[in-house]
Amino acid sequence: MTAALRFDPIRLPEKCEQLRKEVRAFLAEEMARGTFNPFKPNREDTDVPEFSRRVGERGWIGMTWPKKYGGQERSFLERYVVTEEMRVANAPTRRFFVADRQSGPVLLKYAPEHIKMDILPRICRGEVCFAIGMSEPNSGSDLFAAKTRATKTDGGYLINGTKIWTSSAHIADYMIAIFRTSPPTKENRRHGLTQFLVKMKQPGIQVNPIGQITGQYEFNEVVFTDFFVPDDHVLGEVDGAWKQATSELAYERSGPERFLETYYVLTELVRAVGPNPDTRSAEGIGRLVAQLHTMRRMSVSVAGMLQAGKEPVVEASIVKDIGTVWEQQLPHRVRDLAAFVEETATNRETLERQLDFAIKTAPKLTIQGGTTEVLRGIIARGLGLR
Amino acid sequence: MAESDNIVVETAEKIFADLADPQTINNDKNGAWRAPLWQALSEAGLPLSWVPDDLGGSGAGLADGFALLNAAGRFAVAVPLAETMLAGWLLAQVKIASPEGEMTVVPASPKDRITLDAGALSGRARGVPFAKAAKHFAVLAHGKDGASIALIDAAKAQIESGLNVGYDHSDTVTLDKVQPITIKPAPRGFDQTTMMLMGGAARSLQIAGALESMLDISVRYSNERVAFEKKISKFQAVQHNLARLAGESAAALAAATSAADAIANARSFDDEVYLEAASAKIRCAEAAEKGGGIAHQVHGAIGFTLEHVLHRYSLRALAWRDDFGSESFWAVELGKLVARRGADELWPLVASR
Numbered sequence: 001m002t003a004a005l006r007f008d009p010i011r012l013p014e015k016c017e018q019l020r021k022e023v024r025a026f027l028a029e030e031m032a033r034g035t036f037n038p039f040k041p042n043r044e045d046t047d048v049p050e051f052s053r054r055v056g057e058r059g060w061i062g063m064t065w066p067k068k069y070g071g072q073e074r075s076f077l078e079r080y081v082v083t084e085e086m087r088v089a090n091a092p093t094r095r096f097f098v099a100d101r102q103s104g105p106v107l108l109k110y111a112p113e114h115i116k117m118d119i120l121p122r123i124c125r126g127e128v129c130f131a132i133g134m135s136e137p138n139s140g141s142d143l144f145a146a147k148t149r150a151t152k153t154d155g156g157y158l159i160n161g162t163k164i165w166t167s168s169a170h171i172a173d174y175m176i177a178i179f180r181t182s183p184p185t186k187e188n189r190r191h192g193l194t195q196f197l198v199k200m201k202q203p204g205i206q207v208n209p210i211g212q213i214t215g216q217y218e219f220n221e222v223v224f225t226d227f228f229v230p231d232d233h234v235l236g237e238v239d240g241a242w243k244q245a246t247s248e249l250a251y252e253r254s255g256p257e258r259f260l261e262t263y264y265v266l267t268e269l270v271r272a273v274g275p276n277p278d279t280r281s282a283e284g285i286g287r288l289v290a291q292l293h294t295m296r297r298m299s300v301s302v303a304g305m306l307q308a309g310k311e312p313v314v315e316a317s318i319v320k321d322i323g324t325v326w327e328q329q330l331p332h333r334v335r336d337l338a339a340f341v342e343e344t345a346t347n348r349e350t351l352e353r354q355l356d357f358a359i360k361t362a363p364k365l366t367i368q369g370g371t372t373e374v375l376r377g378i379i380a381r382g383l384g385l386r
Numbered sequence: 387m388a389e390s391d392n393i394v395v396e397t398a399e400k401i402f403a404d405l406a407d408p409q410t411i412n413n414d415k416n417g418a419w420r421a422p423l424w425q426a427l428s429e430a431g432l433p434l435s436w437v438p439d440d441l442g443g444s445g446a447g448l449a450d451g452f453a454l455l456n457a458a459g460r461f462a463v464a465v466p467l468a469e470t471m472l473a474g475w476l477l478a479q480v481k482i483a484s485p486e487g488e489m490t491v492v493p494a495s496p497k498d499r500i501t502l503d504a505g506a507l508s509g510r511a512r513g514v515p516f517a518k519a520a521k522h523f524a525v526l527a528h529g530k531d532g533a534s535i536a537l538i539d540a541a542k543a544q545i546e547s548g549l550n551v552g553y554d555h556s557d558t559v560t561l562d563k564v565q566p567i568t569i570k571p572a573p574r575g576f577d578q579t580t581m582m583l584m585g586g587a588a589r590s591l592q593i594a595g596a597l598e599s600m601l602d603i604s605v606r607y608s609n610e611r612v613a614f615e616k617k618i619s620k621f622q623a624v625q626h627n628l629a630r631l632a633g634e635s636a637a638a639l640a641a642a643t644s645a646a647d648a649i650a651n652a653r654s655f656d657d658e659v660y661l662e663a664a665s666a667k668i669r670c671a672e673a674a675e676k677g678g679g680i681a682h683q684v685h686g687a688i689g690f691t692l693e694h695v696l697h698r699y700s701l702r703a704l705a706w707r708d709d710f711g712s713e714s715f716w717a718v719e720l721g722k723l724v725a726r727r728g729a730d731e732l733w734p735l736v737a738s739r
Contacts, residue, residue, distance in 0.1 A: 005632060007640035009647035011739055020737070081737075088733050263733075271729035282721030283714055287672075289724055290665035290717065293736055294641040301640060318633045379632055380625035383605050 005315055005382075009297065010304035016081045023085040026058060030091070038090045039350050041264050042214065042357040045092070047129070047171050052095040055086075056126030061100045065108060069116055070124030076307040080300065084256035088263060094168060094218075099123045101251055103130035103176050110235035110244065111197065119174070133163040133177025133198070133222065134245065140165070141374045143178070143245065144189050148224065150179035150196065156231050157181070157196070159204075159224040167368075169207050169220035172200050178241045190242035195235040204228065214360040247311055252369045254302040254316035259295045259323030261365055262358040265334040266292070268351040272341045284337040288330065295323050314382030317375040325372065328365045331358035394435060394450040395457050401426045402461040408599075408695040411464075424465050424488070433470035434484050441483040443474055451475075452591050452646035456639075459595020462698040464554050466490055466516035468588045473524035476581060480535045480570035487521040490514055492543075492559050496582045496711045502529030506563040507536060515709055517545050517557035525561075526572070526581050533577050536566035552698075552705035580655045585710030586667035587649055590642035593670040596703040597635040600681040603696065604631060608684055618684070627680050634677035641669040648739070658738045660723060664716040671713035674703035 031038060035051050055061055063079045065071025083101075086093050104123050107116055122128045139145035148161025159179055169175065175198040182192035198205075204227030210219040236244045266288055273281045299319050305312040335355050341348060366372045380386055405423040427433055435451040437443020446454075451471055458467055466488045473489035493500060493511035500509035507527050517523070523543065525536045542564045550556035605628060608619035618624045645659075645666035652659045678700040682689050689696040707713060724732055 005636045005639075007636060007643070009640075009644040011647070011651075084737065088737075267729050267732055270724060270732055273725060275726055275728065277721060277725045279718055282719075282725065283717040284721065285724055286664070286717030286719065286721030287668055287713070289661070289720055289732070289736070290641075290668035291672075293661060293665040294637050294644075294669040296736060297644040298637065298640045315636075318636050321629070322633050322637060373626070376626040376629035377622075379629035383601075383628055383632055385605065385608065385619040385625050385628060 005318065007298045007301040007315065008304065010077070010301050012077055012081065012300065013075075016077055019078055020081045020085060022058075023060070023082055026054075027085065027089045027091060030054070031089075036090065036092050038264070039268075039354070041090050041354060041361075042216070043092075044216075046094040046216075046218075047168075048092040049095060049126075051092050052126030054126070055093075055096065056124055059124075061096050061126055062104050062120065062124040063100075065104060065120060065124070069108070070121030076303050077300075080256065080303040084260065084296075087257050087260045090264060095129045095171070096123065096126050097257075098132060098168065099128055099130040101255065102132065102248055103174070105251060106176055106195070106235060106244070106248060107197070110195065112232050115197065115232065128174065129168060129172045131166050131169040131172035131175040131200070131220075131222075133166055133169075133175045135163065135165045137162055137164050137221075141371045143193070143242070144184065146178055146180055146193060148177075148179050150181050150194060150229065152181075153228070156233070157229045159196075159198075159227040159229060161224055163222040163224075164219075165210075166220045166222050167218050169200070169222050170209055170217070174198060175200055175222070176235065178245060182239050192239050193241040193245075194238050195241040195244055196229050197233040197235055198227075198229060199233075202227070213363070214357060246313070249370065250302075250306065250311060250313050250316040253320035253375075254299055254306075254312070256296070256299055258320050258369070259292065259299065259327050262327045262330045262361060263292075265331050265351065265354050265358045268347055268354055269334045269338055269341075271347045272338060272345040272351050274345065278340070280340070281337050284333065288333060291326055295319065295326060299323070314379055317370075317378045317382075320369060321372055321375045321379065324365045324369075328362045331355055331362055335359070392450050392453060394432070394446050395453045397430050398427075398432055398454050398457050401430060401432075402457065402463060406461050406463050408462055408698050412693070412695050412698060420465060423463075427465070427467060428486070433467055433488075434474045436471050436475035437478050437484045441474075441478055441481060442486075443478070443484055448650040449646065452587070452643075452650065455588050455591040456595045456642070459592035459703075460599050462596055462599065462702050464552075464698075464702070466519055468592060469516050469520070472585055472588055473520075473522070475584065476524040476526065476535055477537055479573055479576060482535065482537050482568045482570060485522050485537070488516065488519050489522045489524060490516050490520040491581065491585065492517070492523045492525045492561075493578075494585065494709055496578060496715060499578075500525055500527040500561060502527040502534050502536075502569070503563075505569070506565055507538065507561045508563055509561055511559045511561075513548075513550070513556045513708060514559045515550075516555050517543075517559050518547055518555045522567075523559070525566070526578055527569075528578070531571065533572035534569050535572050535576075536569035538564055538566045550705035550708065552702035554702065554705065556705070556709075575654060579660075582710045583655055583660065583663040584649065586716065587642070587645045587663045589706045589709050590638070590645060590663075590666035590670040593674050593703045593706050594635070594638040594642040596699040596706075597631075597638050597670075597673055597677045600677060600696070600699045600703070601628075601631050601635045603699075604628060604681045604684045607689075611686075624684060627683060631677050631680040631684075634673040634680070638670045638673035638677070641666040657723065657727070657735060661720070661735055661738070664720045667711060667716050668713040668720070671707040674700075674707055678703055 431444030434443035435446035648662035
């Protein structure tokens, strides 16, 4: 018997609980000063530069990175606590979150020293925003299909083509992107992609916003026309980005942001039903809380595996699959359970406003970071079926 | 076989592999396997894992006992191992020594109540697992001075036989002024909820174990069975179903082992332990329904037959949902707890460890 995947019950160490208190106090302070409103998940401005700088001052960006690059050399579990507290509070983390979760670790692994020394400390200070350029028109989750070309030229590469669904590209200072440096080979369809560091806001890059059904603008189309990237901005092996990009995804797939994106509607439901719920509401809330608790324990467990230096690709895919399906259904379940909440409940209006936004957000949750179908393919491979 | 790093689980797995192979049991229609299995388990001291040495047990500790139950679930073991362990644990709360032989706990449903009046026990308890096979019952009763824990002779009770969905004994026990062998007041704060949470956690580990095995045999079957000239494991629709089964199995195991870890390390059954144990029972029951459904789908008609072992796991996992509070019972109770604590206390509760 080998198929079962174990998620050992990691307990967060005591210093995590101390840190959690600090983060909660910090967030309460920020709410009090009006930086953000946790009850308005659809606030217009999710990029708040001064908030990012203050988070940076606390040492909560790049927490696990070496001190010489501005990091704190703290554990993944400590980082985990900061991430979940920020997410639950609906804090405006757009500016630094992608760099903290993914781009920074990629630079740490693959960038030349002078680039690390230049960029990583600025990420830690909350000054730098990153975007990720993976999807292209007609590729999406099918990374092999990427066509945007990087053509070798004197001292670097010329980039031509289009990336799409690129979150935050309109405010990003950098993008880590994969481009095609060679055609795929017959033996290896994964061959020929290379990872690059791209400095945004340069001639040769055009960022076109794409409106979302939520009414927000965070997606973009990014068009490259003879855009020059110097040789030292190649990250890792030329033509060998496939492996790099997939191991990176364990970070993107298992974190608390993968089941907490619509969490706010659950809190508001509990507020709306009050201290003496009817049986139907109580049962609905109880099930949702049990499901949430279970996913969180799985997600914490994966953070423990990352801390132990493992590459829990299949486990992370399971957390993302279950987590995003759950957070997608959550607004609909809450809507259902809220149907009989008294019209006079204190926060009914807040709940309804939140539901409106969460229901519009829900469709994207099982798409971003790898679609459900792709994840189930990865899990099936882990089970030895492919 | 999942790796076992403790001697209790290693011993148990060896016994299960030798004497409780599901295929062998399935072929043995007259139950001749039961006695040697129970004898081997007893000789190894496993049914009294949770009873300290000085009370007649092997004092294995809560964590090892939960791991043992998970292993028992992987073999869908149908002898009163969990029940005897729970009874021993209950008696040990008040330092009543455990007798030899099969035991079970009364009541096994949060809604049933046994009352204590003038030193005698009365009341009715439905769905008591293996009551028919037990020589003694560990009883939690309520009198005017609060909760008490008693050991009684099973022969003093009226037992109405019944079978659960998994074809295991699940009986109705009626006590009519039964004089206990021993009775003592329960410790402060120990009540029926405590017992149900503990029983629910035990069942959660068994359900998770059964799901692990269902995943294993389903993956294996999909790699053997050929349809439309291909192994069915090569069909994407089958792969996605098995990926979902893996997710349900993983969720059940994570929820159950987390609850076990919480109970084993807690000083009392506080709100955090409540969340862990109730969540495990809810989530494991949901996984039994969803995961078991997929396992049967993958197996097609063969898995619906008595000849195939799948039902040993799937039906038992479904049956275990009902013991010590169903998922709907615990969901209502957990929902009430969350509501009582208030909206702003939900996240601190979930993020408590």
